[in-house]
Amino acid sequence: MNVFLTGSTGFVGGELLVNLSKRLEVNKIYCFIRASSEADAVLRLQHVFNLHNDFFDSSKIIPVIGDLFDENLSESLLNNKSLNNIDVIIHSAANTSFSRIYDDMVEKANISGLEKILLWAKKLPNLITFQYIGTATICGKDIKNRIVLEDESPNINAGHLVKYTYTKMQGEILLRKHLPENKILIARPSIIMGDSRPVMPRSPVILWAAAAVNQLRLIPVHEHALLDIIPVDYAAEAIVKLLFSKRNHKVYHISSGPAAATSTYKVCKFLENYFPDAPPFNYVHKPLLNQIKNWTRNRLQPESELYNYPEYLDYWKKVFPDPGTLRILFAGLEPYLEFMELGQVFDNSRLLEDVDIKQSQPADVYIKNCIHVIKKIDIMEGAFNP
Numbered sequence: 001m002n003v004f005l006t007g008s009t010g011f012v013g014g015e016l017l018v019n020l021s022k023r024l025e026v027n028k029i030y031c032f033i034r035a036s037s038e039a040d041a042v043l044r045l046q047h048v049f050n051l052h053n054d055f056f057d058s059s060k061i062i063p064v065i066g067d068l069f070d071e072n073l074s075e076s077l078l079n080n081k082s083l084n085n086i087d088v089i090i091h092s093a094a095n096t097s098f099s100r101i102y103d104d105m106v107e108k109a110n111i112s113g114l115e116k117i118l119l120w121a122k123k124l125p126n127l128i129t130f131q132y133i134g135t136a137t138i139c140g141k142d143i144k145n146r147i148v149l150e151d152e153s154p155n156i157n158a159g160h161l162v163k164y165t166y167t168k169m170q171g172e173i174l175l176r177k178h179l180p181e182n183k184i185l186i187a188r189p190s191i192i193m194g195d196s197r198p199v200m201p202r203s204p205v206i207l208w209a210a211a212a213v214n215q216l217r218l219i220p221v222h223e224h225a226l227l228d229i230i231p232v233d234y235a236a237e238a239i240v241k242l243l244f245s246k247r248n249h250k251v252y253h254i255s256s257g258p259a260a261a262t263s264t265y266k267v268c269k270f271l272e273n274y275f276p277d278a279p280p281f282n283y284v285h286k287p288l289l290n291q292i293k294n295w296t297r298n299r300l301q302p303e304s305e306l307y308n309y310p311e312y313l314d315y316w317k318k319v320f321p322d323p324g325t326l327r328i329l330f331a332g333l334e335p336y337l338e339f340m341e342l343g344q345v346f347d348n349s350r351l352l353e354d355v356d357i358k359q360s361q362p363a364d365v366y367i368k369n370c371i372h373v374i375k376k377i378d379i380m381e382g383a384f385n386p
């Protein structure tokens, strides 16, 4: 099998690349990668393997320099005759930013970029499977506090908290526009946070939110809403095994499902043991977020409910001497808080039935292996670049 993989330098894609490189069924892995030169591309790929001391086989891993933003991408891929023997494409590259300032780039990478890959893919003589790494959160913001099934998406009427999930939903629609049903495979991971192994994950993204919540301690969120979170090693294992399994469906959630779902309360309860010097976690209702913002601007009304939490206000003054920092932190965290309140759990029975994989570990269990990372995360950096 010859695989064309996009996004191999990313959080999920890096794990996919290493995992795939160990499969005997895989002959070559062509990695679509942004790089300034061939040498730079090889260096970036080497780094993917070095991170966890995996073996980099340069005869098996072949860089294909390119950018989803390139207007002529389909043509240049088509002109690259060494790619004619590709039989599997795994499209993991995406712009995953939640920040509005990146909305245009998110749309360009996740919709136009994908379409350019599809225009090339549909002309490949030997293509068997196009595995699209989607996201379970394309179901949108209107589904709350229940189990979500694969067939509920894509729903073009769904409302979205961020442009990213909208573009991923459009991506699935594009896939069906360009490819016949028998070539399509969609893996929709839920929320991927950290790694269940005691290693440095390739990206601190969702762990950043955990680190920020851990620092803040007074959180405007419904703490018992269920959270469907999986570690990246599990996500990659499931995605790769899915590719090699006998499948009865086109779309699969890669998720904790109800059996391993967690909650903000459970994750924070665990974190509390490791950071005994901070005040205990406390949860308030969402409208208090505006009061917090006003407090950071010195504009809080004297009768405000926030004054019922003096311990936290004193703690914030100590930890965030510049109140502007606290405001930026909450602004970066805001979309995450909204996701945390939805209470969505993604049914994983298809995955467990068709793929030889066990249930994932709950996040409040495996997070013990992420404590060393949480301690190192620069929460302000993440807040500036959500």
Ligand SMILES: NC(=O)c1ccc[n+]([C@@H]2O[C@H](COP(=O)([O-])OP(=O)(O)OC[C@H]3O[C@@H](n4cnc5c(N)ncnc54)[C@H](OP(=O)(O)O)[C@@H]3O)[C@@H](O)[C@H]2O)c1
Binding pocket: 006, 007, 008, 009, 010, 011, 012, 013, 032, 033, 034, 066, 067, 068, 069, 091, 092, 093, 094, 095, 096, 109, 113, 133, 134, 135, 136, 168, 188, 189, 190, 191, 192, 193, 203, 205, 206
């Ligand atoms: N992380 C999650 O919680 C999560 C959950 C569900 C689904 N997913 C899906 O999983 C996939 C991978 O996500 P991730 O967390 O691994 O994201 P990530 O860490 O941000 O990695 C994104 C990857 O896409 C590449 N990329 C971005 N823009 C590109 C462009 N213009 N041209 C070429 N390559 C480009 C990046 O390359 P550079 O290194 O050059 O920037 C990187 O390799 C995405 O499709 C995402 O929707 C992620």
